[in-house]
Amino acid sequence: MPMFDISERAERIRADLLEFMDTHVYPAEPVYEQQMRESGDPHFHPPIIEELKAEARRRGLWNLFHPHPSSGVGLTNLEYAPLAEVMGRSPHLAPEACNCNAPDTGNMEVLELFGTDEHKAKYLAPLLDGTMRSAFAMTEPAVASSDATNIEMSMVREGEGADAVYVLNGRKWFASNALHKNCKVMIVMGKTDPSAQVHRQQSMMVVPIDAPGVTVLRGLPVYGYQDREGHAEIDFADVRVPAEDVLKGEGEGFAISQARLGPGRIHHCMRMVGMAERALDLLCERALHRVTFGKPIAENANIQDWIAEARIEIEMVRLLTLKAAHMMDTVGNKAARTEIAAIKVAAPQMALKVLDRAVQVHGAGGVTDDFPLARTWAGVRTLRLADGPDEVHKRAIARQELRRHREPRA
Amino acid sequence: MPMFDISERAERIRADLLEFMDTHVYPAEPVYEQQMRESGDPHFHPPIIEELKAEARRRGLWNLFHPHPSSGVGLTNLEYAPLAEVMGRSPHLAPEACNCNAPDTGNMEVLELFGTDEHKAKYLAPLLDGTMRSAFAMTEPAVASSDATNIEMSMVREGEGADAVYVLNGRKWFASNALHKNCKVMIVMGKTDPSAQVHRQQSMMVVPIDAPGVTVLRGLPVYGYQDREGHAEIDFADVRVPAEDVLKGEGEGFAISQARLGPGRIHHCMRMVGMAERALDLLCERALHRVTFGKPIAENANIQDWIAEARIEIEMVRLLTLKAAHMMDTVGNKAARTEIAAIKVAAPQMALKVLDRAVQVHGAGGVTDDFPLARTWAGVRTLRLADGPDEVHKRAIARQELRRHREPRA
């Protein structure tokens, strides 16, 4: 990617990370599969993960995502993006090995910025240390949560001063990570003031997962898969949260969620670029070795078209994501909102197409778990919905575009 | 479908079937889900299935698929096709309830046509009776099985006369139904004579699933789902099959497989039409009741486009499948080969598109098992590969088309 001025240190870390992938992560994949299979528990925490974490940390490949030099290398979004792509090539191992997995990354950022000293000691420190995991609870089953004003969880304030608490009632689902064996805490979004101005109604709070009244009901399957970290449905019945656990202040929930989304989308999209690259590798290798009607299927022009289209589309999405990252670094989240929405739409569609074609080239094997294609497809398909469906993001882009045409030209 | 001359009896059966769906099948769906969930066994055979079977039989909705009047109503393909569509609306219950599920249907046809008296007594009778299930073992993990000449399972003849046996060695996978609790027998395709002419090398044999040397290794997941009937990987090590269990004769395997494919594809494609109709129903209902930005999403023009495109595409695939069925009835499988290949390509793509858009409209819920969309999608995705990937069928259609242009015009 010579056109981007990637810093020397970022290049060096990328080289280290690539070596770590080759020497440790890829070889760990079959071990991981076996440990998971043998456990019989889809939410098992296999020892190989801890081994990889130790090794990554030893190599300085730890908390790379973290923008604050205090807690990590302090890379820019543009510097970190290519690293997220590399980790995306082994999505079940590499991000957690490097302590760079969602939603812990976003939670760590939020706690760094808005957490109290107690939050930092109790949660942020072990999260940065990789010994604790955390969940994020925003989406609700009963309403279209992409329209934040729909959120129904009630957070009612009771009492005053030091004794003030919020009483939480409601139902969340797709709280990712909540079934991870090490998950201890959630950041929860709800409504503190339904009568306030639309974007001041919501607040975010820090809630221990074992708080009285919290019940993890079940892990939601994604196309038949129970992801290891889990997507939980959680009931909140009169959960009492001390007022000091409100992040940033009452009514700041929407603002915090806007702030955390930008980097998170960059990470997700670059990981999807990595997944697509891996799928294209698998597609090419299979196509070169599978023979029908007397020749490798790689010699068929339709398969060659797929390969070329994959190469073109991967490249375009990567560049758009890097541009969005660079804009976030230089002109900020707000100025980059069209680009951030654009990658949220473009990356999953590209990755799904490449993955689906790779499945097709793998024949019946492609739909099984003998290859990582079907499982990765299922995960990416979810990302066309998570954090807002495509349609909501396209609507936002179009409104931005139309606005330009409503204003008189200078 | 007034343009097709559907017989009065077929119309009457369809009305009976629709009533059975309304009064028994749809109400049984949540019961089925609960029985399966409670069993903890993906291959559990839930009691509700036997109840539905009894009721269907009582109503004369039994073995409707069967073309031979001796064993059923003796409907034509055109008559049966709309019934397969109706059953497809509840794909995990209705086909088995009516004893019309694949691959038992194809196996029953093959045994009717080519089985010995012993095969008929031992296997066909209980299959028609619904007390036994059967599998079909053709696809192999090591080769692209869409090119039948690739098949590697060896079937070596030993001995002479009454003592002659074939010794089977090889590996099959995607042997559907093999994990059904009632599965007792397989029809297995392999190579008896690698030196024969290309389409005379293969033979089909009847093999008990508990024959010495047969090992069911595992059930293959499909996008994370372990289907109840199972897609098994099966090892054959020196399995000895008596020569009288060769169907039709040595070298007839390819011919039998051609014969069974036609009706099977009609059934599959019409069931997919039914699945797509069900998905469109769910899409519309969700769109009418889910509100974002102040109005039901059904009022958004993009969602309306999806609905209209689904209606158009479902209608077209249904008509094409009915045409193929009618051609099979009137001019035969060979004359209908382009149409049969065409529906094999068109139906899954149409159904996948409708299902995927229904998932999108359901938001995060769409990817879970709270709705039947994700699971159905996974099953249909497999049908772009089962019995030959799209690309092989398109190749066949194109060659047929080009042939017309190679010949001088009359």
Add this chain to the structure above:
Amino acid sequence: MPMFDISERAERIRADLLEFMDTHVYPAEPVYEQQMRESGDPHFHPPIIEELKAEARRRGLWNLFHPHPSSGVGLTNLEYAPLAEVMGRSPHLAPEACNCNAPDTGNMEVLELFGTDEHKAKYLAPLLDGTMRSAFAMTEPAVASSDATNIEMSMVREGEGADAVYVLNGRKWFASNALHKNCKVMIVMGKTDPSAQVHRQQSMMVVPIDAPGVTVLRGLPVYGYQDREGHAEIDFADVRVPAEDVLKGEGEGFAISQARLGPGRIHHCMRMVGMAERALDLLCERALHRVTFGKPIAENANIQDWIAEARIEIEMVRLLTLKAAHMMDTVGNKAARTEIAAIKVAAPQMALKVLDRAVQVHGAGGVTDDFPLARTWAGVRTLRLADGPDEVHKRAIARQELRRHREPRA
């Protein structure tokens, strides 16, 4: 198409028409091209057309479209549809040769049903005789005419009784046929009562093209093509139309336009099926004879995919159109409205795709007029807009579909 009960007479006419195409129409194509080129006038009426008309009439292939036995054979829509397909294979010659070209066909139907005796003598008779041509003026440049309530042409009544006239003011465009050398009359849609109920505001009138105040301003090009029959922009300035030239009665315009649309869409869609078949023929022939990298491009799997997809999609659109025709014959326009809207959306998109791929296979030649592909593409592209853009028809289908789900199930 064995599944449709096409009558023996329709089959016989189709055989005659195919012979006429082979012996006269296809051989006339280069003659036509030359006569048009030599004339230097895009609206020239070349002698070959009159020769073909005489021959078609001699063979009884005349006014086949006409549903009224008095004026033609009296074929049903289902009987006529396959004939329209055949004519569509040579769209600039065959329809006019057989006096079956739009919009004359629709105009003849309207005059038959709603014309006065004078209209019939003065216009209908020579139209049926092929000696006169007519235009239809509905679309306006200033408004989105797909929403009929937008129509702005004013038709103001003056005077009473026998002297009553309507004074027309406004601008029409895409009045097809108006530049045909033999065009003498138009049917014009406008607003007689802007205060009436929405679908009672419009009226249709018979207006001679040389009426005082009528000015044909220009022929509109379609992607650079000036079609021979012309798409005219016409100014109406105080054009005085006697009240007896109002068709059916004041306020009946919308109702008449609904009635004429059904058959017209069947004709258009079947002609597009014919155009697509012709394009596929050309594609296959070119692909068999063009060599790159050492082999005919027909041997490339991507080109084979295109051929197969064309075959599948043509077949599906043909069946859907035949179904719509059959429904119009048996249950009427209103019950068939979803099907009629569906083919209006499906047929042009299918034909455009086949044509565009045929262009691609023809290389640079494909975009020129050395092959009929580019010109036909341009004409078909217009049909995604004429008589309502796709989006309006999809909206109508979706609303129909959603209505089913709003009503409680029986």
Add this chain to the structure above:
Amino acid sequence: MPMFDISERAERIRADLLEFMDTHVYPAEPVYEQQMRESGDPHFHPPIIEELKAEARRRGLWNLFHPHPSSGVGLTNLEYAPLAEVMGRSPHLAPEACNCNAPDTGNMEVLELFGTDEHKAKYLAPLLDGTMRSAFAMTEPAVASSDATNIEMSMVREGEGADAVYVLNGRKWFASNALHKNCKVMIVMGKTDPSAQVHRQQSMMVVPIDAPGVTVLRGLPVYGYQDREGHAEIDFADVRVPAEDVLKGEGEGFAISQARLGPGRIHHCMRMVGMAERALDLLCERALHRVTFGKPIAENANIQDWIAEARIEIEMVRLLTLKAAHMMDTVGNKAARTEIAAIKVAAPQMALKVLDRAVQVHGAGGVTDDFPLARTWAGVRTLRLADGPDEVHKRAIARQELRRHREPRA
């Protein structure tokens, strides 16, 4: 585009160019249309072009494309690319106004690098001066010219030393610019040695358009359009070309064509980005002002989806093209070959999609010449074929990709 280090001078020129567009080019568009229409000659050279050229030159916006500082500003490909985009917004005026139009640009580069002193004096000087135009003759009607080995024009050497000539026989078409009123010279590709190694058979020669034996047969229409500069079919009958007019040397034709293609593709692709931006502007403006069913169509979610998809796709193609430009500048044409092939595939498809949707939003007007959409679409459609059809470029990309997987990993 903050992520690319665009030089200050390039930014300054871009600002100047934008101002020139606003103050001179856009206002000249209706004048141009009128002068062309009034001339009645599609190949007319309208006075407004010369006025714009004078103004552009006065402003220093002249020969910006030229990489050699001797003849221009000496911009890099990355610097020039955004300027080509701006010019593409008015594709019939701006490139010629700035003396940056194809194929003159490529011809000027070739003459600069490989021309004799006489070529430079006689042709290059007036080309750089804008007083002469030139054509490029490579494509042949009889063969698929995308496979350069197919080229059939014979160039037979006669005589020796100073008297040596090549005798040219053959037929070329799509020789763009050959019908420009100022066109005086062609660069012609043909075969000098059919027995040589595949890529050494071809040579390029400088041939005056009025050389004896050269006959310009006709201008080829593109979807009905006769482009002003013309796409000529040209016959060569015993055309005698002095040996010193062979560029670079016998057998160097293929090498020269490879060298000229890179920058030409960047230019074409960036102009298409500009065309797409213009189309999106028109789409948005129309959508805001056109009303159906009671609201501007810009409020419909399907139109908003189109706008968002256009924004996303334009952005991605722009970035990919800039990357290709930057790679050409930094690592050279050969290392950039995948990227150069990729933009050749991606840019036209993106632009066609945006243009087609803009046509749809414009209703019937969209297919006429009242808006620049249809004509621009036709031009862009040609670019999916010119200089190799998509399929050839995709084949090249896929082969490159597969090569990586054939080699053992380091």
